[in-house]
Amino acid sequence: GQQVMQIPQYQHVQEGEDFTTYCNSSTTLSNIQWYKQRPGGHPVFLIQLVKSGEVKKQKRLTFQFGEAKKNSSLHITATQTTDVGTYFCAADNYGQNFVFGPGTRLSVLP
Amino acid sequence: NAGVTQTPKFRILKIGQSMTLQCTQDMNHNYMYWYRQDPGMGLKLIYYSVGAGITDKGEVPNGYNVSRSTTEDFPLRLELAAPSQTSVYFCASSQTGDYGYTFGSGTRLTVV
Numbered sequence: 162g163q164q165v166m167q168i169p170q171y172q173h174v175q176e177g178e179d180f181t182t183y184c185n186s187s188t189t190l191s192n193i194q195w196y197k198q199r200p201g202g203h204p205v206f207l208i209q210l211v212k213s214g215e216v217k218k219q220k221r222l223t224f225q226f227g228e229a230k231k232n233s234s235l236h237i238t239a240t241q242t243t244d245v246g247t248y249f250c251a252a253d254n255y256g257q258n259f260v261f262g263p264g265t266r267l268s269v270l271p
Numbered sequence: 272n273a274g275v276t277q278t279p280k281f282r283i284l285k286i287g288q289s290m291t292l293q294c295t296q297d298m299n300h301n302y303m304y305w306y307r308q309d310p311g312m313g314l315k316l317i318y319y320s321v322g323a324g325i326t327d328k329g330e331v332p333n334g335y336n337v338s339r340s341t342t343e344d345f346p347l348r349l350e351l352a353a354p355s356q357t358s359v360y361f362c363a364s365s366q367t368g369d370y371g372y373t374f375g376s377g378t379r380l381t382v383v
Contacts (some may be wrong), residue, residue, distance in 0.1 A: 165289050191369075192369060194371060194372075202376075203361055203374040203375065203376050203377050204314070204361070204363075204372070204374050205374070206371030206372055206373070208371075209279070209370065209371055249313060253369060254345055258302075258304060258329065258368065259372070260316070260330075261306075261313045261314040261315075262313060263313040264312075264313050265314065266296075266311075
């Protein structure tokens with residue numbers, strides 16, 4: 162089945178600093194999703210990327226799908242304490258379900 | 272809209288007991304999923320369903336069973352609970368298999 166890796170596992174930043182997490186697959190992905198899970202909460206869908214090289218923005222969040230569709234990134238500009246949580250990428254597993262990466266846990270120091 | 276509703280929110284089971292985790296959605300989604308999340312880890316797929324009457328195994332199905340008699344409900348059954356099943360269980364739904372999932376708030380299960 163599909164497997165995805167995420168780096169880093171943890172990231173501690175000072176409020177106002179930027180943050181990036183990377184998602185990598187050994188196989189070509191048809192599409193990729195990103196989710197955010199606040200501490201003690203449930204995953205919340207953020208976005209889906211489908212096209213090679215696609216870039217989408219949501220306020221301070223920028224999502225990118227690699228040209229080869231084997232990797233993706235999530236970049237947060239000027240982090241805020243509300244950005245705290247774990248960010249997961251999820252890769253399409255042959256159209257039946259999505260396989261989640263292990264996540265990157267972000268902490269933001271005020 | 273309530274979205275995806277899971278009950279109970281918390282449960283403590285003794286080894287060998289059985290229980291059913293309930294999941295219902297009111298969005299008329301065809302696809303439903305059960306994931307487990309161990310502390311500090313990602314989500315592992317237990318079972319999923321692409322429509323009423325159809326279920327299939329995910330990555331970690333052993334020790335669990337599911338049924339999908341209606342579009343709305345997708346209960347997860349644990350038989351003979353074991354400490355390894357201590358986890359947080361999330362139910363999710365999606366209109367199609369390739370779009371964003373809506374997750375329930377989870378059931379935190381402890382087996383002692």
